Amino acid sequence: MTNIAVFASGYGSNLQALIDYQKKHGFGNGKIVLVFSNNADSFALERAKKHEIDAKTFNPQSYGSRKEYDNAIDFMLEQNRIDLIVLAGYMLLLGPTLINKYKNRIINIHPALLPSFKGTRGIKDAFDYGVKVTGVTVHFVDEGLDSGPIILQEAVIVEQGQTIEEIEENIHAAEHKIYPLAVKYFCEGRILLKGRKVFIKK
Ligand code: GRF
Numbered sequence: 001m002t003n004i005a006v007f008a009s010g011y012g013s014n015l016q017a018l019i020d021y022q023k024k025h026g027f028g029n030g031k032i033v034l035v036f037s038n039n040a041d042s043f044a045l046e047r048a049k050k051h052e053i054d055a056k057t058f059n060p061q062s063y064g065s066r067k068e069y070d071n072a073i074d075f076m077l078e079q080n081r082i083d084l085i086v087l088a089g090y091m092l093l094l095g096p097t098l099i100n101k102y103k104n105r106i107i108n109i110h111p112a113l114l115p116s117f118k119g120t121r122g123i124k125d126a127f128d129y130g131v132k133v134t135g136v137t138v139h140f141v142d143e144g145l146d147s148g149p150i151i152l153q154e155a156v157i158v159e160q161g162q163t164i165e166e167i168e169e170n171i172h173a174a175e176h177k178i179y180p181l182a183v184k185y186f187c188e189g190r191i192l193l194k195g196r197k198v199f200i201k202k
Contacts, residue, residue: 002028002030002186002187003034004082004085004086005034005084007035007086008088008090011043012047012089013176017177017180018032018183025180027184029188030183030186034080036073036076038060038092039091058072058073060092086183087141099142106141109136109137109175109178111175117129123171127164133155133157133158134171136175148196153178
């Protein structure tokens with residue numbers, strides 16, 4: 001059994017794609033058992049409740065330090081016996097304790113082709129730079145910013161004259177396609193890590 005926690009701060013369209021995939025195809029022995037947000041207003045929490053998934057939120061402002069906040073998260077993860085943390089638009093950085101404890105068990109999705117355009121404005125930065133090809137990246141989370149081993153990537157072509165909104169839409173479609181696959185591969189035990197290279201077992 002792979003107990004999955006999805007962390008989200010905002011709209012939660014990636015969470016929705018994961019829920020839909022779980023309903024339609026399943027994640028093998030994996031199951032989303034918890035949705036967590038740092039933001040009580042995150043629509044992701046509503047999505048979780050609608051699908052009868054445990055939804056939790058802790059306000060970072062109610063904790064004395066980031067370490068205390070991370071400790072509360074750690075406790076919640078232990079209580080729910082979480083094996084895999086899926087960051088889906090989670091806008092807070094996890095501290096080193098959590099990252100080390102869940103090493104190679106935290107994944108993230110980034111809306112650009114890493115290692116280009118790291119950070120919180122990946123779509124806009126790539127657009128402003130004038131790239132002809134952008135895309136999305138699913139990667140393991142390490143101590144750095146968007147720097148962990150790459151699990152899957154999908155390219156998105158930037159057509160001449162496209163608006164950023166159009167590109168955003170294509171980026172999100174690509175995210176919703178590959179994130180569930182990465183979660184499935186993880187749950188099936190098919191992801192092999194050699195150094196910083198990821199191999200997906202056939
Ligand atoms: C996605 O673009 C993801 O790549 C980034 O944050 C966004 C979250 O969108 N990390 P949503 O909340 O899943 O709709």
